[in-house]
Amino acid sequence: MIGSVFHWTEWGNANAEPLLFLHGFLGCSADWAEVARTLGNDYRCIAVDLPGHGRTPPNDATFPACLEGLLAALDQAGVGPCPWIGYSMGGRIALYGAARRPDRVNALILESASPGLEDKLARRERRESDEMLACTIERTSFSSFLAQWYDQPMFAPLRTKPERFDAMLERRRKNQPAWVAEALRGLGAGVQPSLWPEWKRLDTPATLIAGALDEKFTAIAEAMAARRPGTEVIVAPECGHNVHAEAPAAYTRALRTALSGGNPGGGAATNSQ
DSSP states (O other): OBTTTBOEEEEEOTTSEEEEEEOOTTOOGGGGHHHHHHHTTTEEEEEEOOTTBTTBOOSSOSHHHHHHHHHHHHHHTTOOSEEEEEETHHHHHHHHHHHHOTTTEEEEEEESOOSOOOOHHHHHHHHHHHHHHHHHHHHSOHHHHHHHHTTSGGGHHHHTSHHHHHHHHHHHHTSOHHHHHHHHHHHSTTTSOOOHHHHHHOOSOEEEEEETTOHHHHHHHHHHHHHSTTOEEEEETTOOSOHHHHOHHHHHHHHHHHHHTSOOOTTOEEEEO
8 A cells, every 4th residue: 555545556567667556437546457557668668546536535535635545655656757647537646736736747748638627506406416326336236336337338349359358347346346436426527627728838748549439539639639739649559449458569669659758559540639
């Protein structure tokens, strides 16, 4: 455990450059194992269980409290400014961290993530939708909820890889439903402030990764790049929402390239704007 709240998993060279990995909704630090082990000779890979996930209780599951906890955790681990790598919900948290504490985030790699909803009405509707979903998590079978959640079209490419999908689902079943519901209430897109203004002004080098089959987040990545010239967009072919789970080798190649400041390879399409 880092600090008094966050649990974590670490891979790689303890003396190398540190990387912080932030998982998505329903995930845990172990989601990054395959990628982190591949990077382990060259980086110190630290992946946390975010509030309400894995072994980290929800406590005060809000964006400010989550950021404060992450910074305290990194301080105790002896980690200063470093790249923050986030998927989906973890990407939104990473961007929030860069916007609020740019001195601690020296690079951003965001996978299937968004600066949030700009419209106040849309945020209110999303909060209401997330509250209904949180109640569903609390009142119904968690296994049934997981089956319904991962039946969404954006996860269809992952379902075509049964071994990977089943392993991911097994990790999800270890979550505590009440914790997950609280995390959704405090860290969902409906309660997240719109970070579009901060995104446009942010000086932190950033790379955006999306799956070609996830049209929604590919469009969001392109919109983000359009508002911030110089942003690199990597579109992974034949992938959906969860690129690092669907194609870990290609994702890791793209990650290495992004961290070195080069142009991505491995068959990924790019769009620099």
